[in-house]
Amino acid sequence: MDSGYPEKLTMQMDGTPQAESPQFWRKPIDEGKAPKLVGVVLMIPERCKGCGWCVEFCPRKVLVISERFNIKGYHYPRVAKPEECVDCRLCERLCPEFAIYLKRSPAQGGS
Amino acid sequence: MVSAGWVERIKESSSEAKVLPGILRPGAYFFNGDEAAAEGAIAANGRFFAAYPITPATEIAERCAARFPECGGMFIQMEDELAAMNCILGAAWAGAKALTSTSGPGFSLMMENLGLGIMLETPVVLANVQRAGPSTGLPTSVGQQDMMQARWGSHGDYEIIALCPDSPQECFDLMIRAFNLSEQFRTPVLLMSDETIGHMTEKVIIPPAEEIELVPRRYTRAAPGDYWPYVPDEDLVPPMARAGTGYRYHVTGLTHDHRGYPDLDAEGQHQLLWRLKNKILQNQKKILSFEMARMDDAEVCLLAYGCSSRVARSVMELARERGIRAGLLRLITVWPFPDDLVRDVAGRVKAIIVPEINLGQIVREVERAARGRTKVVSVPHAGGGLHTEPAVLQVIEEALR
Amino acid sequence: MNPETPKKGTDGGDELPGSDGHPMDRILRMDRMPHIWCPGCGLGTTVSCFALAVNECGIDYDKLCVVSGIGCTGRAAGYLRLDGYHTTHGRAIPFATGLHLANPDLKVVVISGDGDLSAIGGNHLIHAARRNLNLVVICVNNFIYGMTGGQVAPTTPEGMKATTSPFGCLEHPFNLPYLASSSGATLVARWTTLDVRQMVNTFKKAFMKKGFSFIEVISPCPELYMRRNKLGDGLAMMKRFQSDRLVKHGADPKEADLGATGKILVGEFVNLDRSTYADAYFRMVSQLAEAKSVRKEEAKPGGKSPAQAGAKAPEAVGEPKAKPRPAEGDREGRGPEKKAAGTPAVATSPP
Numbered sequence: 001m002d003s004g005y006p007e008k009l010t011m012q013m014d015g016t017p018q019a020e021s022p023q024f025w026r027k028p029i030d031e032g033k034a035p036k037l038v039g040v041v042l043m044i045p046e047r048c049k050g051c052g053w054c055v056e057f058c059p060r061k062v063l064v065i066s067e068r069f070n071i072k073g074y075h076y077p078r079v080a081k082p083e084e085c086v087d088c089r090l091c092e093r094l095c096p097e098f099a100i101y102l103k104r105s106p107a108q109g110g111s
Numbered sequence: 112m113v114s115a116g117w118v119e120r121i122k123e124s125s126s127e128a129k130v131l132p133g134i135l136r137p138g139a140y141f142f143n144g145d146e147a148a149a150e151g152a153i154a155a156n157g158r159f160f161a162a163y164p165i166t167p168a169t170e171i172a173e174r175c176a177a178r179f180p181e182c183g184g185m186f187i188q189m190e191d192e193l194a195a196m197n198c199i200l201g202a203a204w205a206g207a208k209a210l211t212s213t214s215g216p217g218f219s220l221m222m223e224n225l226g227l228g229i230m231l232e233t234p235v236v237l238a239n240v241q242r243a244g245p246s247t248g249l250p251t252s253v254g255q256q257d258m259m260q261a262r263w264g265s266h267g268d269y270e271i272i273a274l275c276p277d278s279p280q281e282c283f284d285l286m287i288r289a290f291n292l293s294e295q296f297r298t299p300v301l302l303m304s305d306e307t308i309g310h311m312t313e314k315v316i317i318p319p320a321e322e323i324e325l326v327p328r329r330y331t332r333a334a335p336g337d338y339w340p341y342v343p344d345e346d347l348v349p350p351m352a353r354a355g356t357g358y359r360y361h362v363t364g365l366t367h368d369h370r371g372y373p374d375l376d377a378e379g380q381h382q383l384l385w386r387l388k389n390k391i392l393q394n395q396k397k398i399l400s401f402e403m404a405r406m407d408d409a410e411v412c413l414l415a416y417g418c419s420s421r422v423a424r425s426v427m428e429l430a431r432e433r434g435i436r437a438g439l440l441r442l443i444t445v446w447p448f449p450d451d452l453v454r455d456v457a458g459r460v461k462a463i464i465v466p467e468i469n470l471g472q473i474v475r476e477v478e479r480a481a482r483g484r485t486k487v488v489s490v491p492h493a494g495g496g497l498h499t500e501p502a503v504l505q506v507i508e509e510a511l512r
Numbered sequence: 513m514n515p516e517t518p519k520k521g522t523d524g525g526d527e528l529p530g531s532d533g534h535p536m537d538r539i540l541r542m543d544r545m546p547h548i549w550c551p552g553c554g555l556g557t558t559v560s561c562f563a564l565a566v567n568e569c570g571i572d573y574d575k576l577c578v579v580s581g582i583g584c585t586g587r588a589a590g591y592l593r594l595d596g597y598h599t600t601h602g603r604a605i606p607f608a609t610g611l612h613l614a615n616p617d618l619k620v621v622v623i624s625g626d627g628d629l630s631a632i633g634g635n636h637l638i639h640a641a642r643r644n645l646n647l648v649v650i651c652v653n654n655f656i657y658g659m660t661g662g663q664v665a666p667t668t669p670e671g672m673k674a675t676t677s678p679f680g681c682l683e684h685p686f687n688l689p690y691l692a693s694s695s696g697a698t699l700v701a702r703w704t705t706l707d708v709r710q711m712v713n714t715f716k717k718a719f720m721k722k723g724f725s726f727i728e729v730i731s732p733c734p735e736l737y738m739r740r741n742k743l744g745d746g747l748a749m750m751k752r753f754q755s756d757r758l759v760k761h762g763a764d765p766k767e768a769d770l771g772a773t774g775k776i777l778v779g780e781f782v783n784l785d786r787s788t789y790a791d792a793y794f795r796m797v798s799q800l801a802e803a804k805s806v807r808k809e810e811a812k813p814g815g816k817s818p819a820q821a822g823a824k825a826p827e828a829v830g831e832p833k834a835k836p837r838p839a840e841g842d843r844e845g846r847g848p849e850k851k852a853a854g855t856p857a858v859a860t861s862p863p
Contacts (some may be wrong), residue, residue: 044534049551052747057706057754074551093564093708096549096556098534117794118617159614161606180797181804185613187789190639194606197599201579201610204597205618209610227600354595354611355618357574361541361590363598372544372590 038105039087041079047099050074054091054100060084063091120183122206122353124156125294125328130320131156134182142315144308145170145212147279148238149178150315151286152210154323157236158184159202159209161195163217166250167306168240171212192220199235200228204362206353208290208328210236214306215244218257219264225299226265227364229387232341232349234293234328236286238302240309241417243468243494253306254494255417255468259475261301262446268384270391272398273301273446275416279313285443291326292398296390297348303445305468307418307497335359340371347390391447400443401452405431409438411507412460414453414477416442418497419466426466426503435507445473450480457481462510466490466498486510536563539573541593548587552746554705554731558652559588561708562623565715577620579608581633584658584733585625602633605640608647616646616790619719626653626667630686634666641695641724643789648718648725651688654733662736669772673740688728689765693782698723700765700782704730704753707778714780723788730776741772 028034041062048070055063055077062085066078077100079085085102092101124131135154142150149171152160160175162168172188179186185207189195192213199209213221218239228235239261243254257264261273272292276282285302293300331338331350340360343349352358361371366383368374374383391398405427406412415423420441430437440456440463442449453476457463463485465474474489481487488510492498540563549555566576573594580589582601589596599607604622612620622629629637629651640647656674657663664674664681667688671680693700699721703711711729718725732738732749743749753776761779768777 047546049546051552051745053557053750056747056750090708093561093712094557094706095560096553097546098536098540098556098560101534101536118615121614159610161610180793181800183797185793187609187613189606189609190635193603194609194636194639197603197606198610198613200599201597201607201612202614203610204595205611205614207614209614224600224603227603231597353615354577355575355615359574359594359596361596361598363590364600365598 035108037087038083038108039085039089039102040105041082041085041091042101042103043076044099045070045076046072047097048072048074048076049097050076051096052077053094053096057094058091059088060086117183118206121158124158124183125206125208126330127156128325128327130154130323130325131183132320135317135320135323137317137319140315140317141312142279142283143170143310143312144276144279144282144304145240145310146174147282147315148212148276148286148302148304148309149174150317151283152236152290153178153182153184154283154317155208155287155290156325157208157210157286157290158182159199159207160184160186160211161189161198161202161209162211162213163189163192163195165192165214165217167242167309168212168214168217168238170309171238171240192217193224196221196224196237197227200224200231200233203233203235204231204354206328208234208294210238210286210290212238212240214240214242214250215254215257216247218260222260222264222266225271226267226269228299229265229269229271230364231362232297232351232387233299234290234297234351235299236289236293236302237299238286238289238304241303241305249495251306252495253418253468253497255303255305255419256472256494258303258445258467258469258472261303268388270298270388271301271446272296272298272391272444273303274400274443275303275445276308276443277417277420277441278308279311279315281443282308283315283317287323287325288400291324294326294328295348295397296394297329297351298387298391301446303417305417311418331358339369341367341369343386343390346394347386395447395449398444398447399449399452401449402439402441402443404439404441405436406438406440406456406459408436409459410436410461411511412438412440412456412463413503413507414440414442414456414463414465414473415467416445416473419468422498422500422503423464423466426500426507429500429504430507433504435511437507442473448473448476448480453477453480454482454484457484457487460485462486462488462507464488464490464503464507464510466492466503466506468492468494468497535567536560539563539566539593541591544591547591549584550735550746552732552734552749553584553658554654554729554746555585555588555652557705557708558585558623558650558711558729558731559591561711562588562621562650562715563592565712565719568712569716569719571619571719575618577608577611577618579604579611579620579622581622581624581628582659583625583628584654585623585652586628586659588623602628602631602636604628605633605636605647605649609640609645612645612647613790613793619648620646621648621650621719623650623652625658626651626655626686626688627657627665630688630691631666634691637726638691638695641692641697641726644696644698644724644786646722646724646788646790648715648721648727649692650715650727650729652729652731653688654731654737655685656733656737658733658736662733662740667770668737669770672737672772674737675740685770687765687769689726689768689781692726692728693765696724696786697726697782698784698786699725699727699780701726701780702728702730702768702778704750704757704776704778705732706750706753707757707759710759710778717780717783721783722791723785730770730778
């Protein structure tokens with residue numbers, strides 16, 4: 001694919017849930033050089049239907065399911081580890097309800 | 112590799128009230144009804160043809176295949192009639208004046224999406240060159256057996272416009288009229304020809320372009336942000352927007368509101384269905400067309416349409432020779448049915464004789480419209496040929512006895 | 513058409529920052545949300561990826577048309593703020609054919625379901641692929657007829673239960689990428705609703721592609737397929753995708769058979785170029801125009817005899833004169849008056 005990463009790595013970043021830190025099958029050649037992106041997760045809770053995909057597939061386990069209900073009666077996600085978000089936007093693409101999206105951290109030029 | 116100016120010319124073809132220059136070949140021709148119909152479509156600025164081959168309508172497709180490419184039009188032979196009907200609906204939304212042609216079995220397949228055309232209020236023309244059925248029936252022989260299917264064939268309740276030509280010349284003329292009516296009322300219009308007319312070769316005059324009046328498509332003048340696809344004008348017909356012009360509308364075959372969004376309840380259905388019906392019924396006078404011959408002093412009326420009217424005309428003359436004052440009422444617009452006209456005629460004659468090449472279809476409408484004011488006699492024919500004059504004459508004589 | 517402004521979270525706004533609007537809202541009809549799709553269904557994800565692909569590849573919104581058939585997926589056209597057509601069951605592709613051929617400047621995308629495209633609309637699918645119409649077909653395969661309540665579909669894996677196969681499906685399912693590629697599609701891909709990044713990339717490729725693109729998106733149907741077959745919820749199917757999918761670009765689509773369990777082959781299987789119907793048609797149109805101008809030249813005094821220019825081709829357009837006047841004759845060059853006098857009344861149909 002045209003993400004610039006080798007296919008195998010892209011796949012890992014897409015789907016495979018990873019432990020506390022990324023477990024790469026080899027050391028990235030640009031490790032330390034490429035800036036670590038930081039994202040801010042934004043949410044429109046009343047749109048959520050509680051499928052749980054964003055929580056399950058977040059590669060950095062940023063999200064957990066909230067104790068609270070939204071207006072429809074679903075448990076929507078909540079950000080548990082905001083500092084872990086690398087702005088990969090997987091949750092934004094996965095969400096079937098258009099309820100979650102990301103912004104680049106203001107520190108990195110996001111609005 | 113789109114031809115330069117192709118899209119603009121397609122747009123012009125539906126928005127101009129005149130035949131586009133350089134297209135028409137005026138003159139006198141020796142055409143069969145199918146070829147004349149194809150030429151009529153070209154004269155009406157028809158620019159998109161999709162069909163599936165079927166006897167006896169194939170000549171329309173063949174002529175269009177040869178002529179449309181040189182007229183700036185698009186021709187495609189689809190995989191079946193379901194596709195053909197849908198394809199012309201899509202083409203109409205993209206701005207083309209579109210038509211298809213078929214016969215009985217294909218007409219059955221087109222019924223589903225004729226309904227979609229009515230629901231989406233899409234101006235297209237469907238030419239049905241009728242043959243005898245049911246099923247494959249007599250593929251190469253005449254019938255007029257789809258007349259009720261034309262009216263009721265698609266599911267749900269609707270109004271339809273159907274025109275019946277009785278000569279190749281009229282195939283040409285009525286094809287133009289069918290396009291005009293479809294644009295005027297934003298609805299599919301049926302040209303109900305038949306095998307006899309379709310395969311009959313006669314002199315056809317193609318008039319000069321300036322003598323042909325076309326009804327341009329009613330494109331909206333609203334700005335893209337203010338446009339909803341089903342807000343009707345005073346005559347209940349909503350203006351249209353072409354695909355790809357920034358209106359970004361949604362249309363659906365579901366019952367919908369003025370926005371084109373699904374509106375799935377009894378009230379929404381009531382509003383939509385009555386508007387679709389009334390936009391045609393309220394304007395019936397503009398749609399109605401018929402021909403009367405020797406009806407002034409007639410004691411008996413021959414009511415016919417399509418190829419049957421040619422036999423009826425000759426029977427009328429024969430009857431006159433025998434001292435029977437016969438007249439002819441030839442319906443050109445069969446749907447919507449001219450109730451008032453037939454009721455009026457019924458009050459003036461002793462009998463209405465209805466020869467048609469089916470086992471009695473339009474005669475039911477005549478009976479209904481006559482409301483018992485006169486005797487209505489059907490002259491059925493199972494198809495495969497025309498009525499013989501003596502047979503019809505005999506029915507007249509019996510009716511008057 | 514004012515999409516409602518998304519309001520800030522009424523509860524829990526402290527847990528997640530509220531928003532000024534989702535970036536996809538401008539391409540969605542927010543006045544029609546929430547959509548009808550069940551929790552755990554992948555249709556929203558597919559639409560989301562579609563919207564992202566549209567945004568990312570910078571295609572003109574106004575030149576993009578979406579056509580859908582009937583079914584759960586069929587509602588997609590109604591949720592996108594584009595020229596959208598919700599047609600009859602199975603007929604999205606022929607409708608799109610008309611749109612595309614009458615205006616080849618449009619990019620026409622068909623988004624519909626497996627039942628719509630491969631059962632009732634199967635004939636249209638293979639013929640559109642064969643003609644190589646410049647269309648993008650996104651087929652969301654959820655193994656079942658969802659809208660009508662879970663009937664068996666041509667994609668239901670063998671042995672799986674549906675309301676109309678209560679004892680298990682007896683039929684072998686379609687391998688849709690194989691069907692599309694063997695019919696002539698020029699871009700054939702399959703992704704699951706988990707492969708969102710790849711899906712967006714393939715959509716973008718398809719928007720830019722000239723030719724028939726077929727993209728199958730495998731999606732969970734939690735309510736009707738999975739529940740009846742005791743497969744869990746949408747999340748369980750997504751986990752199956754995660755463990756069972758096998759990315760293999762350029763794989764032979766023949767190998768892409770799908771079962772109730774086992775590997776799910778995904779990837780871009782076919783990507784090739786060949787002439788589209790529109791290309792061939794316009795080439796023919798320009799050749800005809802050239803031939804016509806050559807004939808006109810030859811017909812001038814001093815030129816070659818018109819008869820040499822080929823009798824079968826249509827003759828040059830005559831100048832309009834007052835009616836009626838005898839025509840130059842029919843397309844085949846036969847004189848009308850002569851024919852009227854002598855020949856029997858037979859059709860002058862082309863050979």
